[in-house]
Amino acid sequence: MATAHTPHPYYPLDLVLDHYVPNTYSMKDTLTLLFSTFGAITIGSIALSYPKRHSTIKGLGNQLTFLWFVMCGFIHLFLEGYFSVHHATLAGDQHPLAQVWKEYSLSDSRYLSSDSFVLIMESITAFAWGPLAFFAAKTMYYNTPARHVAQLILSLGQIYGCVLYYLTTMVEGSPHCDPHPYYYYFYFAFFNIFWIVVPTILMHNSQGCSRR
């Protein structure tokens, strides 16, 4: 029996999202908003770390690590936190953060269908790893002994979450992703791979402290 459902651009094509309302922002608007915010966080992070440039945040590696923690804190707590809190109504939501998620969901509709794994993993990321990322930035700023444990826990949590995130849909043949390479390789693959690559480097660095 065929029933008329609200049309939407997401995959799989038979996904029912009757509360879907199209974004008022264009893709370009959404990406401009997102990357402008990332730019502002980067400038703020550099300004914040500037007084420590000769002590605890010395050299490019440390400055990038500090920026990473601050950026992760904002992305986890606010962007992923917004999803965690508003997931049930996200497909019909026009808040700027909701529009970012509706654009991203072209590469993964599990964000609009409240997939149980994505919901729980993102909630842990938002409300455990988010504050821990800010804490890691703070331990670095003040060079406190908790630095490497915080970095190790945060990084392993991010890697495990991201590996599960990729593989839980890939094992099914990525049915939740628009197969266009722009969405699959840029949104789904590229936007997330940072949370495997950077934490792997940081974990490697943290493990060095146990051999000292």
Place this chain on the structure above:
Amino acid sequence: MATAHTPHPYYPLDLVLDHYVPNTYSMKDTLTLLFSTFGAITIGSIALSYPKRHSTIKGLGNQLTFLWFVMCGFIHLFLEGYFSVHHATLAGDQHPLAQVWKEYSLSDSRYLSSDSFVLIMESITAFAWGPLAFFAAKTMYYNTPARHVAQLILSLGQIYGCVLYYLTTMVEGSPHCDPHPYYYYFYFAFFNIFWIVVPTILMHNSQGCSRR
């Protein structure tokens, strides 16, 4: 349109498991087999750690930790590894390890339906945390510097996996579990809570090393 499917005892009741074949072992046989094996591993672990009772595995706390790592190594690599490799045919499989899974699946049918989250999480547990648990036992036995990092990574991986495991079905109202308290509280809740409680204690101990 009603179709005749193979009857099975799992939840949700409309789950299609046409390759299901009932266990030849009774529940009591299966649990006896499982706990006898755990008993044998315990005896083996105590025998193995006996020569180190005055040095690296001194006192009840350390002996229990060593046993925990050895037990986790066996459970992750062999029991969970069996699921990871044979998940697609598990409902019709009569190998002793398959019969354990078919009994356990009364509390979580995701093991028989190859749920993508359970499959990926269990595969990582089997083939990453399994060898790491044996490695942690080895670092303890020989008191090598990698001890606390191995313990911390293993423990966080176990906690995160177990929290996701519980919550991904609980957020849906635990539809994969027989609602009888025996299955829900003994199999689902009790059998898994060890992988939150013990690693939390061990992580707390490991973090102590960063404050020294």
